[in-house]
Amino acid sequence: MNFSFKSHSWIGILGLLTIACTGCGGGANASATSAPDAEPGVPYKKFSDAVHAVMMADRTVYASKVVTRLKKQEAPVEPSEYWEEEEHTIPLPAQMFRMGSELVFENPEAGFTYALKSKWPLNEQNKPKSELEVTALDFLAENPTENFYGEEELGGKKYFVAAYSDKAVAEACWSCHNDHPNRGDDYPEFAKDDVMGGVIVRVPID
Numbered sequence: 304m305n306f307s308f309k310s311h312s313w314i315g316i317l318g319l320l321t322i323a324c325t326g327c328g329g330g331a332n333a334s335a336t337s338a339p340d341a342e343p344g345v346p347y348k349k350f351s352d353a354v355h356a357v358m359m360a361d362r363t364v365y366a367s368k369v370v371t372r373l374k375k376q377e378a379p380v381e382p383s384e385y386w387e388e389e390e391h392t393i394p395l396p397a398q399m400f401r402m403g404s405e406l407v408f409e410n411p412e413a414g415f416t417y418a419l420k421s422k423w424p425l426n427e428q429n430k431p432k433s434e435l436e437v438t439a440l441d442f443l444a445e446n447p448t449e450n451f452y453g454e455e456e457l458g459g460k461k462y463f464v465a466a467y468s469d470k471a472v473a474e475a476c477w478s479c480h481n482d483h484p485n486r487g488d489d490y491p492e493f494a495k496d497d498v499m500g501g502v503i504v505r506v507p508i509d
């Protein structure tokens with residue numbers, strides 16, 4: 304039905320964008336250090352916005368076209384957080400997202416990393432791990448319609464960091480999270496349109 308989506312696999316699109324970023328540094332951040340005739344690359348912000356768009360498109364398509372479709376068909380397969388232990392189950396969209404991000408993390412060619420994080424994570428792995436990540440998540444909570452962009456130094460290396468709010472867009476979001484056994488004592492009572500966390504994209508600055 305949707306040929307344009309079919310012909311561009313997830314890995315394919317990320318791959319293309321990753322190659323495009325090999326020359327990252329043509330942007331405002333690098334203007335002070337790049338020679339005037341340096342090969343133009345994709346600016347960090349543009350690159351981050353682009354990979355984020357692909358990630359979100361992919362998560363939305365999985366949630367709406369796979370998970371919801373199975374439910375509608377009353378298929379003998381259902382999404383479950385415990386898909387590894389349970390028969391006839393498939394991973395949740397957030398788990399798909401994290402597993403994809405782990406593959407990119409392990410890929411030395413990727414040239415960037417990303418993760419879906421929250422100050423109130425159901426999975427401890429998704430909590431902010433640097434000061435800037437905390438700042439970014441606080442900023443998104445207060446400015447849900449804006450993105451966050453900044454720079455940080457980790458282990459002597461500089462990184463460009465972009466963060467995008469992840470909002471409670473469907474009833475399933477807050478009902479599953481609010482009732483989850485992993486919720487901590489300070490867990491908020493999420494409601495429609497609340498910022499539940501953020502996608503963080505990190506690109507090393509050459």
Ligand code: HEC
Pocket residue numbers: 384395397398401419420421423424425426427428429469470471472473475476477479480499500501
């Ligand atoms: C059926 C339950 C369920 C639904 C529905 C659900 N989530 Fe989650 N969500 C989870 C679980 C479980 C995790 C942890 C996944 C992992 O292992 O990384 C998670 C992870 C997250 C995270 C990362 C921080 C954390 O809690 O670990 C965010 C942000 C998030 N979900 C937002 C959303 C949004 C927004 C929606 C709706 C579009 C949504 N979730 C729908 C169960 C759910």
